[in-house]
Amino acid sequence: MTNELIQLFDLWENVKYSSEQIMEKSNYIEAWDQLCWRIQFELNFEKDNKASILNAVVVLSDRIYERYKRNRRQTFLRVLLDKLSALLADHVRPEKYRRTVLKIALIESAGAVALELDKLEVASELSSRLKSALKDISGNFGPSLISMKYLDSLANWLRSHTPKTTEDLVDHLIATDFNHPAFLDYLFNMYELQNIEAMEDGHLHPLKKRLKAKQLRLEIIILRPVEPLIKGSESVASKLQALLTTEIRWIDAQLNHLRCLNLKQLKLSEQQVSNGSKPVLNKRLTKWPSEKSDLVELAYGLYVYMRSRGSLITIAALVKWFEDAFGVDLARYSHRFAEIKMRKSTRPSKFLDAMVNEFLVYVEEGNAFEPPINLKK
Helix, strand or coil: CHHHHHHHHHHHHHHCCCCHHHHHHCCHHHHHHHHHHHHHHHHCCCCCCHHHHHHHHHHHHHHHHHHHHHCCCCHHHHHHHHHHHHHCCCCCCCHHHHHHHHHHHHHHHHHHHHHHHCCCCCCHHHHHHHHHHHHHHHHHCCCCHHHHHHHHHHHHHHHHCCCCCHHHHHHHHHHCCCCCHHHHHHHHHHHCCCCHHHCCHHHHHHHHHHHHHHHHHHHHHHHCCCCCCCCCCCCHHHHHHHHHHHHHHHHHHHHHHHHHHHHHHHHHHHHHHHHHHHHHHHCCCCCCCCCHHHHHHHHHHHHHHHHCCCCCCCHHHHHHHHHHHHCCCCCCHHHHHHHHHHCCCCCCCCHHHHHHHHHHHHHHHCCCCCCCCCCCC
8 A cells, every 4th residue: 555655656756747749648547547556446445544544645645746736727637636536436535635626616616707707898998807706815815605505606697697798797796795805895996986075966866866877776585595706795786775874874975065065156146236227227238139039048048057157046036136136027028038048940030040150250241349220220
């Protein structure tokens, strides 16, 4: 028995630096198989030395595993390990050997997932983070049946349900609790709100609606029991839900801030109009020379132009200013604007177009200081 063990160790020393091509052309694998078979046969008659023989086999398997871990493409190394596994199949396996076998299986499971990821057309950042996680699992995770089964299941899902988009893959990883820090970091970066202070309420309300819908889906996922990648760690859905809750609160605070600003601006405008209404009415610029609907159209045109460029002006303040300046009553300005919108398909308003055309003619042909007066009634 000792002689066979020595031959097995010597054979390993001869082949450990060999290439795949050399192993295919030689009879090393056959010699290895014969030695393993002879040792297995003689173990049936050993009583006193069985434990020491098994430990020696485990030592050899550890050496092969260390080589295999650095050169997983050399498949003959896995063949040698499989032969040793068969040698120990009918005997009590030492704990260290069991951990080695699990570690090899975990590495292969991670490699299978990485192979499927290479076939996908998803965001490069997501693919990079997932491969980083798989590398960490292969190199730093302890042997775990839970992690191995999780990765096998993920690889099978990728083969049978090829994700069409990055979102498909992200949703599956959240639902199955791929709770590795690299993926969590990607998720937090993806959902982190940017430049929220610069957003107006027209953008904040739809954003809040999307986040609330995502939060509802996460609540459903949390209710579903799943076996995570890393046992004992908080689920991805729980951590992401906490992030979304914080961001929704931040959006609510920003909406309240904008409401306060708008109310303050409206109050200031009303005060200015109230304080200056009588003098302006007494000193109006001139009488408005056209229809009131034209003045309403002009007011709304200025309102849209100013608001789109960051002004907090209100339509009510602009209408009041026009009323004071031209001495007209535009109390039903919103109804007049609604009428303009209703008849735009049959009788489009030409006021703003006419004003632009007359201005362009004046720029090209008119007096630069004073336009001509049309005295026609």
